Amino acid sequence: MATQTVTHAGATTQVEPFLERALEWTKAHKRATGWVVTALVVGAVLFVWTVSSNRRSETIAGRQLQGARYAYENQNLPLAASELARIVENYSGTNAAAEGRLLLAQVRLLQGQPQQAVEVLRDFAPSAGAAFRAQAYGLLGAAYENLGRPQEAAEAYETGAGRARLAFLKAQMLSDAGRAWAVAGDTAKAILVYRQIVKELPKEGAVTEAKVRLGELTKGTL
Numbered sequence: 001m002a003t004q005t006v007t008h009a010g011a012t013t014q015v016e017p018f019l020e021r022a023l024e025w026t027k028a029h030k031r032a033t034g035w036v037v038t039a040l041v042v043g044a045v046l047f048v049w050t051v052s053s054n055r056r057s058e059t060i061a062g063r064q065l066q067g068a069r070y071a072y073e074n075q076n077l078p079l080a081a082s083e084l085a086r087i088v089e090n091y092s093g094t095n096a097a098a099e100g101r102l103l104l105a106q107v108r109l110l111q112g113q114p115q116q117a118v119e120v121l122r123d124f125a126p127s128a129g130a131a132f133r134a135q136a137y138g139l140l141g142a143a144y145e146n147l148g149r150p151q152e153a154a155e156a157y158e159t160g161a162g163r164a165r166l167a168f169l170k171a172q173m174l175s176d177a178g179r180a181w182a183v184a185g186d187t188a189k190a191i192l193v194y195r196q197i198v199k200e201l202p203k204e205g206a207v208t209e210a211k212v213r214l215g216e217l218t219k220g221t222l
Contacts, residue, residue: 001063061194065084098128098131101136102136105120117140125140141176141177178193190213190217
């Protein structure tokens with residue numbers, strides 16, 4: 001018990017000089033202290049403003065995205081493309097802009113503009129959030145296929161399959177990759193992809209086609 005009292009007293013003795021020195025330093029450096037306090041206050045205000053601004057941007061972008069979707073669903077592709085391009089440019093970093101970029105790529109493909117779809121997705125796909133990355137690579141693969149670039153399409157499909165959260169989507173992207181590899185003349189890679197579907201995703205619908213393609217590519221030897 002006595003030892004605890006001595007320890008407590010010693011700790012108090014050590015703390016008091018520290019507090020005194022801190023107070024003395026603050027009094028002697030009032031200007032520096034003021035700048036520190038000001039910086040902290042400004043930082044807090046900026047943080048709150050940024051959070052509030054991001055929320056407003058997300059809300060506004062979400063509303064505009066609804067309008068663009070309406071134009072898309074009503075087959076007004078030029079209007080949809082215009083609206084989506086503006087959302088992507090003005091609200092970069094929001095979820096609405098990410099969704100808008102995917103929809104814009106779809107619109108470009110429907111308009112027969114695969115190169116524009118590639119430009120929309122090429123830089124976006126690698127940095128897209130987890131919720132959008134697989135779809136971005138899938139659309140990028142489709143755009144490359146439409147451009148007659150099957151190897152790049154296959155690579156995009158395989159990357160997308162690796163990012164897919166749902167088994168059916170992974171199976172479909174692997175199937176697309178197999179098709180693209182076959183068109184590119186790389187039979188070995190096509191066989192590997194189809195075998196992956198059969199082995200890892202036997203319950204998915206794409207497995208039937210995978211077995212058929214394997215039979216064709218291996219002459220029935222699998």
